[in-house]
Amino acid sequence: MNLAPRSARFAAAALLALLPAATHPALASGRRPATRITVFAAASLAEAFIEIGHDFESSHPGLSVRFDFEGSQQLAAQLERGAAADVFATADQRWMADVQSHGLLAGDPRPFARNHLVLIVPATNPGRIHALPDLARRGLKLVVGADAVPVGHYTRELLARLERVDGYGPAFRRSVLANVVSEEENVKAVVGKVQLGEADAGFVYRSDVSSSVARYVRVIEPPDSAQVLATYPIAPLAHAPDPALAGDFVAYVLGPGGRRTLQRHGFLPAEAPAP
């Protein structure tokens, strides 16, 4: 391109003039009441939170609730690199604490739900898995969450606990993990691969076995003595454009409406916070 120096200077000046406009706080956050809040939530919360979002919208006319459901570790990484959101809800304490240590939370996280792990196998049961000890059999195709993903971490913890239960043996964890053919980035990817019959089994949350999933899978419950309890914390984020609204959403999730919806989707109630 052959540009006259004069127009080049003009373009540069115009570009510079744009910069302050783009970073002006009024333009970035808006002084009018927010019409949208963004919630970063663990993938396992998808069904329940979409319903909660609808309920919250109907009590706040003109407001729309937008969600990003991914593995908690992925959401934490995004927030720590500057992603903008109003509320954060994770499937374990680890990633919430990680985000808090970066000074990104507007208040202390509060537990709002709990969850159990279950093993799911395809309805056709190609791996002929009838009980958890079967998982140590060589050659099975097992799909789990990656270690950084909350469900993956809980899965490894559950396997370690099972070693102390009669009938599993000391090498149980190692032999099961040797059967892992894929480490998924969120629990829904585990559900998908078992549901399609590609994997012989996978560990997911009990709440993941919704009615539409249940048609394709069988559920095997781990013994109570080894069960791992996943705790879900929620917190408003420090850079929320409308902190009051973010607080309202958190309060709604913690309140009776949110609790009812979560329990209907298979979550356990959170323990009552210490007085």
Place this chain on the structure above:
Amino acid sequence: MSPGARPGAAAIAPLHVAALLATTLLALLLALPLLGLLVRVSPGELLARLGDEKVLEALRLSLATSAAATVLVALLGTPAAYLLATRQFRGRPALEVLLDLPMVMPPTMAGFALLLAFGRTGLAGRALSLAGISLPFTTLGVVVAQTFMAAPFYLVSARAGFAGVDRRLLDAAATLRAGETQRFLRVVLPLAAPSLLAGLAMSAARALGEFGATITFAGNLPGVTQTMPLAVYVAMQSDLDAAIVLAVLLLLMSLGLLLAMRAATRGAWPGLARAGRPDPAPAR
């Protein structure tokens, strides 16, 4: 503009300014992320981390799978592109659209479709497992996903290359009693070579960068199915330094392929230049 301005200047200057502004914005949008990667790691660190087992494992797997996919694309794609470029037959337009489709398909959807076709319970799953082939969760599955996503880039370029071969040269070769095979090998292939190589470079780059179809169809296990793009995604959450090193490596490799493609299409390689652009004054 002032009345003293040259005629035409008033019409052109704002256009130029707009074009410059747009180009600057686009260049910033495209270049800043690359710069963001490069400033995070010094060449020394890059070299030091190259020995990392985590990095090496993903690098080896990526090189092996994308090389295999590129060879597969060339072997299957060359005859297909030649057929499509030179023969008229019923259903050709439909076939062309079908073969180009992965180019515009969301990769995750492609991975899902691959599962439904070649997965254990997929359409061809039984036949494959009878033949002892299992694709999901295997390195072979990665190659299939990459081939699926990369093939159209070669087909488009190769088709254009074959179609651009001057018929008269083929007729001339025929009058010299060159057989069909000989004409293809001695005339068509050298003339189309720049397009073929450019297409191969594009395919290789697409295979190297493939993420969505791979993680959906083949899964994600270090050393087996976790190629560099998957490793970047995973490391981004746990080992940021490794993620940056892997990303910079990927960037350099893609850049190399892009430069190779440009060199091929410009005939920068002397041998190809002669073949690709018939000399107006043939030597002697």
